[in-house]
Amino acid sequence: MQYFLITLIVLFSAAMIHAQVTQEWVARYNMSADTTFFPAEIKTDAAGNIYIAGSKVFSNPSTSDCVLLKYNSSGLLQWARTYNGTGNGNDYIYSMALDNAGNIYVTGESYGGPVSISDCVTLKYDPSGTLLWQARYNSVYSDYAYSVAVDGLNNIYTAGVTNDVNGNINLLTIKYNTAGIQLWSDTYTYTDSSREDFPEISLNNSNEIYISTRCRNGSNNRWNNYLTLKYSPAGNRLWSAVYNGPSDSSDIPYCISTDAAGDVYVSGYSKGIGTGEDAALVKYSSSGVEQWVRRYNHSGNSNEGSTSVAIGAGYVYLSGQTKQIGGNQDALLLKYNLNGTLQWAVTYIGPGNDEDGFSDIIVDNAGYIYAGGYTESAASLEDYLTIKYTPSGTIQWLKTYEGGINSEETISCIASDAQNNIFVTGASYNGNEYDITTVKYSQVTGVTPVSSEIPKTFSLSQNYPNPFNPSTTINFSIPVSEHVKLRLFDLLGKEVSVFVNETLAAGQYKADFDASAFSSGVYFYVLESGSFKETRKMILTK
Numbered sequence: 001m002q003y004f005l006i007t008l009i010v011l012f013s014a015a016m017i018h019a020q021v022t023q024e025w026v027a028r029y030n031m032s033a034d035t036t037f038f039p040a041e042i043k044t045d046a047a048g049n050i051y052i053a054g055s056k057v058f059s060n061p062s063t064s065d066c067v068l069l070k071y072n073s074s075g076l077l078q079w080a081r082t083y084n085g086t087g088n089g090n091d092y093i094y095s096m097a098l099d100n101a102g103n104i105y106v107t108g109e110s111y112g113g114p115v116s117i118s119d120c121v122t123l124k125y126d127p128s129g130t131l132l133w134q135a136r137y138n139s140v141y142s143d144y145a146y147s148v149a150v151d152g153l154n155n156i157y158t159a160g161v162t163n164d165v166n167g168n169i170n171l172l173t174i175k176y177n178t179a180g181i182q183l184w185s186d187t188y189t190y191t192d193s194s195r196e197d198f199p200e201i202s203l204n205n206s207n208e209i210y211i212s213t214r215c216r217n218g219s220n221n222r223w224n225n226y227l228t229l230k231y232s233p234a235g236n237r238l239w240s241a242v243y244n245g246p247s248d249s250s251d252i253p254y255c256i257s258t259d260a261a262g263d264v265y266v267s268g269y270s271k272g273i274g275t276g277e278d279a280a281l282v283k284y285s286s287s288g289v290e291q292w293v294r295r296y297n298h299s300g301n302s303n304e305g306s307t308s309v310a311i312g313a314g315y316v317y318l319s320g321q322t323k324q325i326g327g328n329q330d331a332l333l334l335k336y337n338l339n340g341t342l343q344w345a346v347t348y349i350g351p352g353n354d355e356d357g358f359s360d361i362i363v364d365n366a367g368y369i370y371a372g373g374y375t376e377s378a379a380s381l382e383d384y385l386t387i388k389y390t391p392s393g394t395i396q397w398l399k400t401y402e403g404g405i406n407s408e409e410t411i412s413c414i415a416s417d418a419q420n421n422i423f424v425t426g427a428s429y430n431g432n433e434y435d436i437t438t439v440k441y442s443q444v445t446g447v448t449p450v451s452s453e454i455p456k457t458f459s460l461s462q463n464y465p466n467p468f469n470p471s472t473t474i475n476f477s478i479p480v481s482e483h484v485k486l487r488l489f490d491l492l493g494k495e496v497s498v499f500v501n502e503t504l505a506a507g508q509y510k511a512d513f514d515a516s517a518f519s520s521g522v523y524f525y526v527l528e529s530g531s532f533k534e535t536r537k538m539i540l541t542k
Contacts (some may be wrong), residue, residue, distance in 0.1 A: 021388070021397045024421075024442050028403075030426065030435040033061070035068065037436040041096040042425045043104075044417040045127070046071035052425050053106045056082070056437055066093045066183035067436070068106060068125060073417070074414055075440060079129040086136075087109035087123065095147045099154045102127040107148040107158045114137055120160050120172070124180060133180035141165070143172065147200045151207040151233070154178040159211045164346075169197055171227075173215055184235035190215050190227055190242070200255055204262040204286070204322065207233045212256040212266045215242065226282060228266050230475035235402035238289030244269040245280060245295075251357035257310040257316075259338065262286035265319050270295065276292035277303040279320055279332065292340040298322040298347070304332060312363025313391065314338060319358035319371050322347060322383040329371055329383070331356040335393065335414050344393040348385075352377020356385065360413045364484070365422065366501050367391035372414035372424045376398060381408040384439060386424050392495045401439050403428040408435065420502065447486065447500045449460040451508040458532040461488060463513070464523070470518075474499070474511045476527050481505050485528040488513075491521060499525075515540050 029052075030037055057064040066083035085091045089111025096106045103126055109123035113321070120137035122145060137143055137160075145160035155177055162172040171188040175373075199213035208230060215227035226243035245251045249271035259265050263285055270280035278295040285291055285370055306318040316336045323329040331348035350356045358373035368388060373454040375385040384401035401424075403409050411426040421442050428437035432494035455477035463472045478484060486499040499511040520542045526535045 007214070014442050021493050022442050023401070024440045025398060026401065027071055027075045027077065027438045028430070028435040029069055029077070029437075030430060030433065036433040038427050038434065039425045039436045040093050040108075042413045042415045042423055042438070042464070043098050044415050044423065045098060045102050046418065048417050048419065048421075049078070049127075050415070050438065050440075051104055051424055052438060053093045053104075055092045057405065057413075059433070063088070064090045064092055066091045066106065066108060066110075066121075066123070067095070067232065068096075068104065069436065070127075070129060071438065072539075073421075075438075081125060081131070083110075083121075083123060083131075083134075085112060085119075085195050086150070087111035087113040090118075092268070094145065095406075097148045097156070099150045100152070101154070101287060103132070103154075105148055105150060105156055105198070107145040107160075110136065110145045110466045112136065118142040118144060119359070120149065120158065120174065122156065122158055122174075122176065122180075123159075124156075135176055135180045135182065137172070137174055137182070139163070145172075145174075149201045149203050149209075151203055153207065155183070155207070155233070157201055157203070157209050159201040159213075159340065161197055161199070161513040171199055171212060171229070173209065173231060175233075182248045186231065186235055186237060187319070188229060188237070188240070188271065190225075200253070202256045202258050202264065204258045205260065206240070206262065208262070208286075209233070210256055210258060211263045212253045214530045217388035224249060224251055225310060226251050226266055226268065226270075226280075228253075228256070228264065228284060230264075230288060231247075241284055241288050241290065243280075243282045243290070243293065245272065247271045248274050251280065254305070254307050254462050256325075257309045257311050259311045263291065263338075265309055265311065265316055267309045272297060274301060276301040277305055279304040279306040279318055281306065281309070281316065281318060281336065281340075289290055294336060294340050294342065296334055296342070296345065298332070298345070299324070306334075307358065308360045310361050310369075312369075313365065314365030315343065315367065317361055317363055317369055319361040319373075321357040328353060329355045329357055329432060331358045331375075333361070333369065333371055333389065333393070334357065335369075346389070346393045348375075348387065350375035350377060350385070355382070358385075359426075362414055362416055365414065368396070368501070370414055370416065370422055372376060374410040381429075382410050384409045384411050384426060386411065386422065386439075386441065388422075390495050390498065394495060399441055401437075403430070405444055406525060407431070447509050447511045449507050450475070450510050453508065454506050455508060458527075458529060458534070459535060460525075460527040460534040462536055463538045467541045468515070470516045471512065471514050472526060474513065475508070476511075478504060478507045478529055479506055482529045485526070486511060487526050487528075489524045489526065491523075496523070
């Protein structure tokens with residue numbers, strides 16, 4: 001199968017114009033003028049509350065504390081918690097996870113004093129913000145925890161690094177039970193002179209643990225390998241695998257994820273031969289056998305890299321950046337099937353044709369992709385950039401957020417809730433320091449009920465008027481509460497708009513369609529619900 005490359009300028013995306021999305025609220029957090037706040041992760045719970053973990057850095061004296069925030073679905077701050085470690089020095093949060101009871105776990109580093117220096121720290125809070133326990137891991141030298149995950153039994157796993165007497169940086173994996181008692185730890189060294197750093201963790205459905213990290217051989221100063229390990233829940237090291245790119249140069253993994261079969265995907269940056277840096281994706285089976293490697297180079301010797309990977313609807317998605325030599329940076333999104341075939345690649349070039357990039361992505365059950373990052377133009381510094389893509393790679397909607405004139409905003413991470421609201425958080429300049437700034441977007445359907453009478457069968461009516469210019473109405477009926485898709489396609493079969501993609505109650509509905517931004521021609525609209533599917537034709541004449 002061949003893939004296609006789409007370069008999208010937002011001013012001309014008809015599908016984006018038709019989609020309905022609303023910025024519901026913006027919440028900025030900064031409690032002092034001389035303090036900078038940086039978010040690390042965002043999560044939502046079943047009740048629609050939003051949790052943001054990060055760090056606050058004081059300018060005078062130069063120290064930092066851990067920060068955890070909770071907002072309700074209306075954007076009202078419920079509580080804020082800070083953690084200052086035993087050494088009253090630098091404390092940072094790098095990762096967060098929630099368990100099935102709504103408890104919050106954060107992990108990072110904490111200064112323990114001149115003897116222990118930096119320790120791995122893991123904190124557990126209940127939904128009301130009470131600190132239930134803290135677990136500190138202290139070797140003789142410095143220790144750092146970078147990633148945390150919780151399994152179905154509410155056991156906690158952290159991945160980090162620990163220094164040894166020779167100055168090497170070794171991978172450190174720890175398991176705690178729900179009470180914060182350490183069950184096991186494992187230190188892994190690739191070679192006697194290697195260094196491992198900034199690991200990421202992922203769990204499969206069997207509560208097995210996968211770790212990916214960059215690995216530097218002591219013979220040179222380059223981070224020149226992807227290193228991936230798998231542990232059993234009991235802490236047994238099951239396998240390790242190394243990926244060394246074709247140039248035997250800089251290979252840096254940034255993200256890891258597993259699919260329903262337990263296969264694992266690792267992606268990041270990898271130096272090619274004559275291609276600059278490529279976005280490299282490696283797939284391993286659950287037994288550690290390399291299945292395939294896919295390297296993406298946009299054109300020539302441009303530099304590409306992946307900063308986030310997501311598995312959804314049977315596909316693998318990578319987000320990141322691409323940059324031409326001597327040119328500006330564009331945001332990059334890739335879609336592969338599980339066999340490694342590239343389905344499509346899209347780049348986003350902002351209206352200023354300046355620096356753009358994606359930091360994080362999520363995928364919903366229907367295969368729609370939400371990417372968060374930044375966009376820059378000559379008129380402003382970096383602004384928040386949030387884009388929703390259809391499964392075919394078309395922009396459905398796009399939103400930016402600018403905190404103020406001459407302010408700078410960059411999204412760190414993105415999340416959604418059960419109602420398909422989208423939340424992005426990052427750092428936003430307030431004229432003096434940076435705030436943790438969170439934005440909520442609600443996706444409003446263009447479909448409205450027209451009768452409370454329950455129909456006996458599914459039906460999709462012919463739009464009226466037809467032909468039309470520029471507006472028309474589509475009526476449809478569903479006899480039972482079910483997930484409904486009503487989508488619009490052009491003559492080539494390309495999805496160009498989505499009217500509804502959600503669960504609706506049984507009833508009769510109408511969808512009003514304004515085609516002002518569309519070209520004249522023949523279009524097809526399709527209603528799908530359960531086993532029911534019906535297609536009708538509409539004609540737009542201008």
